[in-house]
Every structure is written in structure tokens, then in C-alpha cells.
Amino acid sequence: MANQLWLLRHGEAEPHDAKPDPERELTARGEAQSRAAGRALAALELTFQAVYTSPKVRARDTALLACESLGEHEPIVTPVLAQDFAVADARDLLLGVEPDGRILVVGHNPDFAQVVFDLTGARVDFKKGGVAGVRLEGTRGELIALLRPRELDRIAGVA
Template sequence: MGSQLWLLRHGEAEPHDARPDPERRLTPRGEQQSRAAGAGLAALEMTFQAVYTSPKVRARDTALMACAELGVQPVEHAALAEGFDVGEAHALLLAHGPHARVLVVGHNPDFAQVVADLTGAAIDVKKGGVAGVRLAGATRGTLIALLRPRELSRLAARDRAAAVQAAATSD
């Protein structure tokens, strides 16, 4: 199976001039994207051995909202604030074993660069979007998922609808 690195880009945030960069908050849309990301991953029955987040407010809040849907607790990791790279990604995965699935919550352009370095794919991780990479060895990986916020919302909505239908038929 190999290990998997899942990257969740923070949801939509306040404009750059609203406050200092580390303190920028999510907009209402960003909050919805963050919850939908967690619910969408939960609908896919994703489980994570660990979740790490940038300490920047918008990423930390994204992680908290997504993790509430996933039933896990995020841990702040300073390298995710800026300069997150393949070496950092490997270190996080190695800390959890050869078949770990780890979710990181942070920022572009770091996430797009990590995916490019691991897979050779040039991708655009949308705000509130997710990319998944399966690692095969120490240096190469395969892009296994690239989900936009819209797709995560649809997965979450289908899962909620199925839960409501199941509850209605069990009476």
C-alpha cells in the first residue's frame, strides 16, 4: 500500500490587507469549505494516523473544522506556515510508520510544489481543496486524488442524504 500524504489547503480567507498574514481569518465561505472538506473526506471513509496544521489562523481554523468532521485532533507544525517541502513531508510520514496516512493543512505555493516534486504533476490546489499522494519509496509518488471544494461539498451532501434516508427507513 505505501504511505499516503493528504494535503488540505486552507479555506477562503480575509483579504491580505485585513490584518497581518498569520492572523488572517476564514471568511464564512472558507468556514463552509473547511467543514465540507472534513465531511467529504469522512464520506470517503478516510482515516488518518495524524493531522498537522500550519499555525496561521486560517489554516488552524480549517484544520479544526475539518477534523471535527473526521473525529481527530490536529497538531500545529511550524514548518507548514511557510517553506513546507518534500523533506518535511517525508519526516511527518516516517514518524507514523510505512503505511501511514497523514493529513497536512496549510498553504500554496508549498502544497503544489510538494505534489510536483513527488509526482511530477503540475496541479492547482484550490482553497478548501485536497490533494492525495501515495508514496512509493523515498522519492516518488503518485497523485491519487485532487478534489475541489465543490466536489468535497457534493460528497458531504450525498453522505448526509444517505444518513437521513437510512434513519428514515430504520423506523
């Protein structure tokens, strides 16, 4: 039995010098990316046992907008997703998941790309607003999806 870890990188945000990092908000494009990601995941008929998000404003808002389409969960703010998120943290979040269950985590790079690499050996270009899916069985991980924002738009039916 394999669990799945789905990672959604926050959408495009304000420039780094606009505000302190934790307070940076999504741009209009970032909001659209977040909504499209949620609609695409729903169109793929993915259901999640839980949705976890970084407390940083841009990630939290991405999670909220994506969950509107998923119609499932209120995202759970999880401080470990703010910085230095690692494989051990991902495995901890998966502990409460039923066999063959999946979770969605919303956060940041370079942490997400590193987690995908550490679990699967795949080097990925994790775009803002992009999604990766990893199937975990024991200590093995397999990259099962890597979707860029433009692919998520197509799946979601965004012109």
C-alpha cells in the first residue's frame, strides 16, 4: 500500500522587497494560478485526507484558493512548511494518513524541489503555482506527476 504526497508551490507573489517575507501576498496572477491548481486537482478527481500549508501569507492564500475548488478541507497551518521542510517532515505529516491515502502540502522552494529529489531522485524545475505528486511505498518514492501552471490551466479549463 502506498501513500501519496502532493506538493503545491505557492503562486506568484509580490517582489521580495515589497514587504517582510512572511507577509508577501499573491499577485493577481498568483491568485489565478492557485485557483487553477485547485480546479485541476479536482478535475483529476484527487481527494486529500488533509491539506497542510505554510503560515506565510502567499502559501496560506494559495491553499485557501485551491481548496475552494477541492471542496474538502480547511488548510491546516503547519509552521514546518515555512522553511527547511524536509523528507522527515513530509513523512511525519503522512503518519496520520490511511493506507493509500494522500495529503496536499502548500509551501515553498527550494524545499519542495529538494524533497522531491530526496524521495525520488528526480531533479525538477518546480514552478510557482506548480504541482508535484509523489507515491511513497516504504522507503521508496516515485514521481507520478509534475504539472506546471500552464498544464494546470489546461486541465482546469482555463483559456
